[in-house]
Amino acid sequence: MKTTAFLDHWTACPDCHPRHDRYCSVGRELWVQDQVEWFMSQPDDIKKSELAAMQRNNPVWHGVVKQRVIDAYNAQKRSTGDDQGKNNVYVLRGNDR
Numbered sequence: 800m801k802t803t804a805f806l807d808h809w810t811a812c813p814d815c816h817p818r819h820d821r822y823c824s825v826g827r828e829l830w831v832q833d834q835v836e837w838f839m840s841q842p843d844d845i846k847k848s849e850l851a852a853m854q855r856n857n858p859v860w861h862g863v864v865k866q867r868v869i870d871a872y873n874a875q876k877r878s879t880g881d882d883q884g885k886n887n888v889y890v891l892r893g894n895d896r
């Protein structure tokens with residue numbers, strides 16, 4: 800699990816301080832993956848509301864995480880052949896990064 804990789808990293812890394820939202824580049828990437836994994840495990844309405852909350856609480860990284868969630872979401876839709884369900888695709892504008 801990526802979640803474990805993230806945990807293993809920041810607990811061992813002297814430059815990563817989750818409580819202060821400070822990470823080295825490796826830690827940040829693992830953090831993003833961890834966020835995306837969490838979002839992808841949630842129902843779509845929770846994805847939306849939590850992304851909106853993140854936009855307020857962590858505007859610096861919201862755009863990055865949102866884009867990665869969108870990419871993962873679209874990849875998942877493609878792999879399940881469910882790209883007909885347009886109302887499920889909440890995606891799409893890249894202009895609010």
Ligand SMILES: [Zn+2]
Nearest residue numbers: 812815823826
């Ligand atoms: Zn680190």
